[in-house]
Amino acid sequence: MDVSSILNKAEKKPLHIPEKNDDLQYDIGNLTTLDSLSINSEEFLKDVDNNIKDLTRDNAQLLINKLFQIEGELTDTGVVIQLPDPTTKIPREKPVPEEKPLTKWEKFAREKGIKKRKKSRKVWDQNKQQWGYRSGYGKANNEMDEVIIEDKGEIEAEDPFLQRKQNKQKRIQQQKKNELMNIARSKNGKVAKQTERVIEDLSKQAGKRLTRKQRLQKMFRVVQQSTASHGLFDKRVKNEPKVKLSKKQQFNSVTEPDLKNETKNHLDVLDRILDHTDVSINLEKAINQFKDTIDDADIKPKQQKKKSKSRKPRKPKKKK
Template identity: 35%
Template sequence: MASNSQHVVENVLKQTALLEKKLKTTEVTKDIDVELDPGNLLSVDPNPINVKEFRQNREAFLKSVARDNTQLLFNNIWKLPVERVDEVILVQIPDATTNLPREKHVPKSNPLTRWEQYSKVKGIHKRKKSRKVWDEEEKKWVPRWGYGSKNDEEKDWVLEVPANADPYEDQFMKKRKDKKERVAKNEFQRLRNIARAQKLKIPGQGVKPKTLTKKPEVSMAIQAAKQSTASIGKFERKLPKEKPTRQMGKKRKFDPVCGNMADERSRETAILNSMNRKKPQIDVTKAVNKEIQEDQDYQRAQKGERKKPGRSTKKAKGSKKALPTVKKRKSGGKSKKGKSR
């Protein structure tokens, strides 16, 4: 039995030694104190990096430094006041001392609407309404709005006709129309609040007619009003001295589905010509005349002659070819070689 117990103790000691080698101690020493901010759970290590160890094994070195700094942070956290709530240990973390930058800018507060401004001046406080209200007819709590509410349109299977209303008027249609007008009014007020917040010009309710002062604007407005009918102004009455209005806008043209081959060839030729117009055009006549002139100048330079002032290439009027103009000499004159003509 003694040998067995001694063997067990030796095994436990070996396992403990191995565990101590794997687990490092909680005491960490640094040459320069690490700056700790428990409020942000932040630790800043100002110690210089050992370049030799870093180059030998980068991953192991970074893990070792991160482990030591984290251990120092947790040591500092366990020094803070601790309390137990429902068998859970809680630590009272102090306020942060390091100002960390925000990822996004601070959100701006929405501008006040007209009602919010009025309620602020008058001291009106908004009270939160309950989700359900009591319905006396059904003797139960129903939603304040939405499906199954007190004002649900499906519940009104009969409506009372007011005394001052038309007895043949559809009250159901009138109720739906009034609801649409209320929704449109709320949407208009919402858009007006947005425009006021952006300091834009706010129009009044309804569409104001535009004042037309110029004659073309008036004629265009009359033509648009006439063509706004179902027949596009075909059966509209005309004034006694009214001039026929011209066609407003461009009329679209469509090519026939089964056309002639000659027409198709001409269309393709027109497309190619339009594409070639965009390229720079070459004046063949001018290029040929320039080549002739350069050839003549080169031949004169080889013979040692000077360019005569009378010989020049001018483009004759009404012709496409440029002919050299030769100045006539007087009779009896001598040539350059001394021979008379």
């Protein structure tokens, strides 16, 4: 009986199975393997390049076999498989993003289950008879572009054009206030209340425009104190009001120490340092920034374009 053919068959391994054992550690999500057992350094060093190539080939074959075991989808370009998640722990590039605090509206919308709807970017402008952007510069259906305002007996203001401008400014201020309030609300406890209060005060002031006299007075007050002596030795102008200097700092007495409050004062300082959320000095800074923007908007009205030719002549108001 001739068994050689059978033996040959048994000896012949399939081409895709390497001779070495499969004792690798895999991270298939990253397409990596680790073979920690196969290297015998003395033998290996005899023909390093070829040995490395053979070992790498075998290990790569084992990895590829693992990949081809996963059932995939056949596409035009080849078989596409779903990779498992990587297991090797690799540091991130940047810290995990903090969760953004919800604004008042977002909170409300979430409670009510209101979802955002997509709006088209352009809308039809009836007056211009063309498509225009919904918002932004040169937007469609802009109230402010209208040259004539029809009086249907509803207009109460003396100058409806000015009225519109003022209304727009009001809306802008309100929006700014809302935004700041949302930031304030996202802080906790004490700071939130503090910030809210200041914003409330400021927004009340925001509508009021300083007169020229008031502005000069304000400037004058600053200048009065601007010398090294806080204006003590300066020549006085006629009827110059007295400057109120800021309060003198009160120091605790050394001879009669206030033992009751001493520990409390120290702890307060410590709290202020450790609790980053409560930094009352910077609150002012933040608010001042807000204030500046309001002042700018107030004092400098937007300049019209120099091309006065293109400016449309305003039609006379309709009298009631």
